[in-house]
Amino acid sequence: MASITSVSPLAVPLPAMGPIAGVxxxxxxxxxxxxxxxxxxxxxxxxxxxxxxxxxxxxxxxxxxxxxxxxxxxxxxxxxxxxxxxxxxxxxxxxxxxxxxxxxxxxxxxxxxxxxxxxxxxxxxxxxxxxxxxxxxxxxxxxxxxxxxxxxxxxxxxxxxxxxxxxxxxxxxxxxxxxxxxxxxxxxxxxxxxxxxxxxxxxxxxxxxxxxxxxxxxxxxxxxxxxxxxxxxxxxxxxxxxxxxxxxxxxxxxxxxxxxxxxxxxxxxxxxxxxxxxxxDGEGAQKLIRIDVTGAVNKRSARAIAFAIANSPLVKTAIAGEDANWGRIVMAVGKSGQPADRDKLAVGVGGTWMARNGTVVAGYDEAPVVAHMKGREVEIAVDIGLGDGAATVWTCDLTHGYIDINGSYRS
Amino acid sequence: MASITSVSPLAVPLPAMGPIAGVxxxxxxxxxxxxxxxxxxxxxxxxxxxxxxxxxxxxxxxxxxxxxxxxxxxxxxxxxxxxxxxxxxxxxxxxxxxxxxxxxxxxxxxxxxxxxxxxxxxxxxxxxxxxxxxxxxxxxxxxxxxxxxxxxxxxxxxxxxxxxxxxxxxxxxxxxxxxxxxxxxxxxxxxxxxxxxxxxxxxxxxxxxxxxxxxxxxxxxxxxxxxxxxxxxxxxxxxxxxxxxxxxxxxxxxxxxxxxxxxxxxxxxxxxxxxxxxxxDGEGAQKLIRIDVTGAVNKRSARAIAFAIANSPLVKTAIAGEDANWGRIVMAVGKSGQPADRDKLAVGVGGTWMARNGTVVAGYDEAPVVAHMKGREVEIAVDIGLGDGAATVWTCDLTHGYIDINGSYRS
Incomplete structure (x- = not known):
């Protein structure tokens, strides 16, 4: 086990927990x-x-x-x-x-x-x-x-x-x-x-x-x-x-x-x-990532797309690098195998829509997105544009800390 | 794009390529x-x-x-x-x-x-x-x-x-x-x-x-x-x-x-x-990994299991750390969703069987496995023990280099 002792920057304090009668x-x-x-x-x-x-x-x-x-x-x-x-x-x-x-x-x-x-x-x-x-x-x-x-x-x-x-x-x-x-x-x-x-x-x-x-x-x-x-x-x-x-x-x-x-x-x-x-407390996590998928053909499809994004090493490393790389998000949607139409897809980060209808939004200003990416909590929104299916999943970024923790010898 | 200029340690020389008539x-x-x-x-x-x-x-x-x-x-x-x-x-x-x-x-x-x-x-x-x-x-x-x-x-x-x-x-x-x-x-x-x-x-x-x-x-x-x-x-x-x-x-x-x-x-x-x-030339690759799955219920199942191992960040970081962590291989087999019986499973690395029938091999000597893991080419063998399905896939380890290449800003 690696001797990683520093506390996650995303840690929250343990709340005061009183007794539960009987326990x-x-x-x-x-x-x-x-x-x-x-x-x-x-x-x-x-x-x-x-x-x-x-x-x-x-x-x-x-x-x-x-x-x-x-x-x-x-x-x-x-x-x-x-x-x-x-x-x-x-x-x-x-x-x-x-x-x-x-x-x-x-x-x-x-x-x-x-x-x-x-x-x-x-x-x-x-x-x-x-x-x-x-x-x-x-x-x-x-x-x-x-x-x-x-x-x-x-x-x-x-x-x-x-x-x-x-x-x-x-x-x-x-x-x-x-x-x-x-x-x-x-x-x-x-x-x-x-x-x-x-x-x-x-x-x-x-x-x-x-x-x-x-x-x-x-x-x-x-x-x-x-x-x-x-x-x-x-x-x-x-x-x-x-x-x-x-x-x-x-x-x-x-x-x-x-x-x-x-x-x-x-x-x-x-x-x-x-x-x-x-x-x-994800191993090596520096940022908590929330992924909201809407407009999928159904809830199960929305969930599969959200997980394809959440599990993509390229999306996770981009966020670790504070790079609003929406191309990687499009890739992850496409590799999920779920129904999606490139020309109806919209991608947003931190409340700013960056891409819509198969191309970058006209006059897209990266500044608010760049500012959002520097924070500890990153929000990704993807609208598939096909139906009413929605799902939310959470993940964390993929950093050198993950490699340190998992790439070291057990003993 | 990151300015990663060092050549992969796994590189092979470009062969002499003569003309193709007509091209x-x-x-x-x-x-x-x-x-x-x-x-x-x-x-x-x-x-x-x-x-x-x-x-x-x-x-x-x-x-x-x-x-x-x-x-x-x-x-x-x-x-x-x-x-x-x-x-x-x-x-x-x-x-x-x-x-x-x-x-x-x-x-x-x-x-x-x-x-x-x-x-x-x-x-x-x-x-x-x-x-x-x-x-x-x-x-x-x-x-x-x-x-x-x-x-x-x-x-x-x-x-x-x-x-x-x-x-x-x-x-x-x-x-x-x-x-x-x-x-x-x-x-x-x-x-x-x-x-x-x-x-x-x-x-x-x-x-x-x-x-x-x-x-x-x-x-x-x-x-x-x-x-x-x-x-x-x-x-x-x-x-x-x-x-x-x-x-x-x-x-x-x-x-x-x-x-x-x-x-x-x-x-x-x-x-x-x-x-x-x-x-x-996998991004950040330090080791080429070959995964042979045998004994799956069919070829498709063997392939799905092999890819579950090949795509597991925990398996890939363990190999980067030269850790013959067969527990992570067992985990990856289990998460593949494919038919597998924990008590029939065998796992080997570099020609040495480490685990068989649901537990570590009696008298398992880690030394030859440790030596194999230090090389540039790592071979993993998994026998599912259920049928004749076999598949081979290749991947590389997951290292700090991957994070460096993909976690840096585009510009």
């Missing part, structure tokens, strides 16, 4: 890979806590992903154990054994079935993760769990992250105010080595697992699934949402519905907040 | 964008020369691509005009007017219909290319055309290329020896700004246009279409193949067939030679 959490230094820092995190939840999850689409996932997918079928959770430094991916039978041993140790401490323990690992791929490193550290960690451990938890799950990521929101369900806290780690959608995206959210609301899962599955679409750093997809990406029910709100139907409208708003806000924090 | 060619300094170098190239062919072409799949192509696609329907060519420095892409009606004016000027000089003139442009996108720059320079250029102009032609079409690219082969058709010369430019499949891939091939063989087109369309699959630098697709990529017929070989049927077997071999070799020269 106790904390961290420990288990020496899994790092020295002199925490690398193990645990959360404990009361009996009856419901859970929802979304996982990587990568077809070579880590052993903890297999475990969580199976555990999720029960819809209940009483513990979460996460380690940083080793992803426990491509570790064969040894990896499965580590997952089972960790779940059993946590279940014994929490006094719950192993299937109510959720697990996540992030770090290097292909090295065996010795279960003892975790199981030896767990009893003291469990003993010290407390309601006020959110910042410590956010720090313990970091890998190449340059700042801890957290968000908090409140919502009203049936007249009762509930709170949602979330923490995340990741410097991209991306790196199997050190930059898996993990996100753990807890609320004191009482919400059935099915309704929770429905909201989470929809919520990740315009948030975590609308963010890319380098188009690479980790083998360990995980988002888990736990609901303790300690707030005592009125019963919510299995199917959710109107009663959860405000909660859904708050959850969506929190997911987007955390996803953008991940983009802001 | 006269040359170059001129037309001052389109560059100072102190040639930037305009012309070839003239005798009446009856047949032509085949393959063009970018980008849906926002440049005006010269539109022109060539239409001209190709006639199957005959008597002139080719290529400029470097301005791609004439996204230039609207002005771009179409420049194409028409250039074709007319060349047709007048060559004494042929405009539809037998082929055109290509490479360089910056979105800036109007004034036709006069070209038409003023063409008469003197045409006057000076000669049979021995291949090296000058190879140099005149360069943009961010750090070395001129050419190849030559001979073949036998019906007992008569024919020669094929080809030149190419490009530092990737890629950059619309300065790194479009262009390739112009001529032979003295007599081959009907239909047979020529069939061989070229098939030939680019395992050559130019098996090379990627950064996954970006230029708006101007063009491969044109001209056959003058001056060698006087026996008549070849419209459908080609067995009579062209040796020619096809020679053409395929030449296409791969030129394609690998492009990969060797």
């Amino acid at each position: 106790r959490l904390g961290s420990a230094a288990a020496g899994i890979r790092y020295q002199g820092r925490t690398d193990l995190m645990m959360m404990a939840f009361p009996r009856g806590t419901t859970v929802a999850g979304v996982f990587t689409q990568n077809t070579c996932p880590g052993a903890p992903i297999d475990w969580c997918r199976a555990a999720l079928e029960g819809g209940k959770a009483q513990a979460l154990v996460v380690n940083a430094g080793n992803a426990n991916v491509f570790t064969g039978k040894a990896g499965v054994a580590t997952v089972k041993a960790t779940a059993k140790a946590a279940a014994d401490l929490a006094g719950c079935p192993a299937k109510q323990v959720f697990l996540a690992s992030t770090g290097v791929i292909g090295e065996v993760l010795p279960a003892e490193r975790i199981t030896v550290a767990l009893p003291a960690l469990h003993e010290a769990l407390m309601e006020d451990g959110w910042e410590a938890a956010a720090r313990a799950i970091m890998t190449t992250d340059t700042f801890p990521k957290g968000a908090t929101r409140t919502a009203v369900i049936g007249g009762v105010t509930v709170t949602i806290n979330g923490i995340a780690k990741g410097s991209g959608m991306i790196a199997p080595d050190m930059a898996t995206m993990l996100c753990f959210i807890a609320t004191d609301a009482a919400i059935p697992a099915a309704a929770l899962q429905s909201m989470l599955s929809k919520g990740v679409g315009p948030s975590f699934n609308a963010v890319t750093v380098d188009s690479d997809t980790s083998t360990s990406d995980t988002v888990l949402l736990f609901a303790t029910g300690a707030a005592g709100n009125p019963n919510v139907p299995e199917t959710g519905g109107a009663m959860l409208r405000d909660f859904r708003r708050a959850l969506d806000e929190l997911l987007l907040d955390l996803a953008l924090q991940v983009a802001r | 006269r060619l040359g170059s001129a300094a037309a001052g389109i964008r560059y100072q102190g170098r040639t930037d305009l190239m012309m070839m003239a062919f005798p009446r009856g020369t047949t032509v085949a072409g393959v063009f970018t799949q980008n849906t926002c192509p440049g005006a010269p691509i539109d022109w060539c696609r239409a001209a190709l329907e006639g199957g005959k060519a008597q002139a080719l005009v290529v400029n470097a420095g301005n791609a004439n892409v996204f230039t609207g009606k002005a771009g179409v007017a420049t194409v028409k004016a250039t074709a007319k000027a060349a047709a007048d000089l060559a004494g042929c219909p405009a539809k037998q003139v082929f055109l290509a442009s490479t360089g910056v996108i979105g800036e109007v290319l004034p036709a006069e720059r070209i038409t003023v320079a063409l008469p003197a250029l045409h006057e000076a055309l000669m049979e021995d102009g291949w090296e000058a032609a190879a140099r005149a079409i360069m943009t961010t290329d750090t070395f001129p690219k050419g190849a030559t082969r001979t073949a036998v058709i019906g007992g008569v020896t024919v020669t094929i010369n080809g030149i190419a430019k490009g530092s990737g499949m890629i950059a619309p700004d300065m790194a479009t891939m262009l390739c112009f091939i001529a032979t003295d063989a007599a081959i009907p246009a239909a047979a020529l087109q069939s061989m070229l369309s098939k030939g680019v699959g395992p050559s130019f279409n098996a090379v990627t630098v950064d996954s970006d697709t230029s708006t101007s990529d063009t491969v044109l193949l001209f056959a003058t017929g001056a060698a006087g070989n026996p008549n070849v049927p419209e459908t080609g067939g067995a009579m062209l077997r040796d020619f096809r071999r020679a053409l395929d070799e030449l296409l791969l030679d030129l394609a690998l020269q492009v990969a060797r």
Whole structure:
């Protein structure tokens, strides 16, 4: 791992995160890979806590992903154990054994079935993760769990992250105010080595697992699934949402519905907040880039075009160089394979339309665009001119920092 | 354009290229964008020369691509005009007017219909290319055309290329020896700004246009279409193949067939030679990477997996860092979306299998792999373990040089 220690210029401060009734959490230094820092995190939840999850689409996932997918079928959770430094991916039978041993140790401490323990690992791929490193550290960690451990938890799950990521929101369900806290780690959608995206959210609301899962599955679409750093997809990406029910709100139907409208708003806000924090910590990122595509034949097409732009190394390096190179944006639209008509296409940056109807805008003045490109947040707008499909995605620029972080030897 | 002047460490020398009977060619300094170098190239062919072409799949192509696609329907060519420095892409009606004016000027000089003139442009996108720059320079250029102009032609079409690219082969058709010369430019499949891939091939063989087109369309699959630098697709990529017929070989049927077997071999070799020269000049490239995928469910799937690896920024930066990080290769296989079974997957580098059946190989010794990674040519092998599908693609590493070249301001 490279010793990149400077904090991203796009960092935002960790907000004050109060307790979530029912959740106790904390961290420990288990020496899994790092020295002199925490690398193990645990959360404990009361009996009856419901859970929802979304996982990587990568077809070579880590052993903890297999475990969580199976555990999720029960819809209940009483513990979460996460380690940083080793992803426990491509570790064969040894990896499965580590997952089972960790779940059993946590279940014994929490006094719950192993299937109510959720697990996540992030770090290097292909090295065996010795279960003892975790199981030896767990009893003291469990003993010290407390309601006020959110910042410590956010720090313990970091890998190449340059700042801890957290968000908090409140919502009203049936007249009762509930709170949602979330923490995340990741410097991209991306790196199997050190930059898996993990996100753990807890609320004191009482919400059935099915309704929770429905909201989470929809919520990740315009948030975590609308963010890319380098188009690479980790083998360990995980988002888990736990609901303790300690707030005592009125019963919510299995199917959710109107009663959860405000909660859904708050959850969506929190997911987007955390996803953008991940983009802001993209490896080597100097600029946060927002890409709005309109006028595509449909929403799916708009999204594919937006990602073609967001993942183009040429677009990303141009922005790193503060070059309003709209030709590269046109190229990316064209390579997406989506319906587009060169002679109807419009491209804008920072609110200034530079090209329209297949050519540069008459009298185009580059000055306001050049000024916009010098800022930390760059906005690209593309109108395809064919329909009503629209999508927004976020990414960051591609800089020497990315090469430094990912081109250095692991050891 | 960045002032990157050092030659790629992967460069190969331009071979001696003798004349192709019937082809006269040359170059001129037309001052389109560059100072102190040639930037305009012309070839003239005798009446009856047949032509085949393959063009970018980008849906926002440049005006010269539109022109060539239409001209190709006639199957005959008597002139080719290529400029470097301005791609004439996204230039609207002005771009179409420049194409028409250039074709007319060349047709007048060559004494042929405009539809037998082929055109290509490479360089910056979105800036109007004034036709006069070209038409003023063409008469003197045409006057000076000669049979021995291949090296000058190879140099005149360069943009961010750090070395001129050419190849030559001979073949036998019906007992008569024919020669094929080809030149190419490009530092990737890629950059619309300065790194479009262009390739112009001529032979003295007599081959009907239909047979020529069939061989070229098939030939680019395992050559130019098996090379990627950064996954970006230029708006101007063009491969044109001209056959003058001056060698006087026996008549070849419209459908080609067995009579062209040796020619096809020679053409395929030449296409791969030129394609690998492009990969060797990938922007910032320090290492040429060959990726062999076997055991996929079919050939198409193998190719998709190979490209997922070849286009992964994390794999490419790891190789730049001489890190045999097979975890990133596993990640790339998994993100390809193609059928793969983590527990059947094998990954090797430089002839050493590092991971097999879902985990690291017992007693894996990294030493030979580390030594291989230090070389200029890196070989990655992935066996999916599911079927007989195989594919090979080439790419280069992702280095600081790529950021330098593409992250600097255009002016």
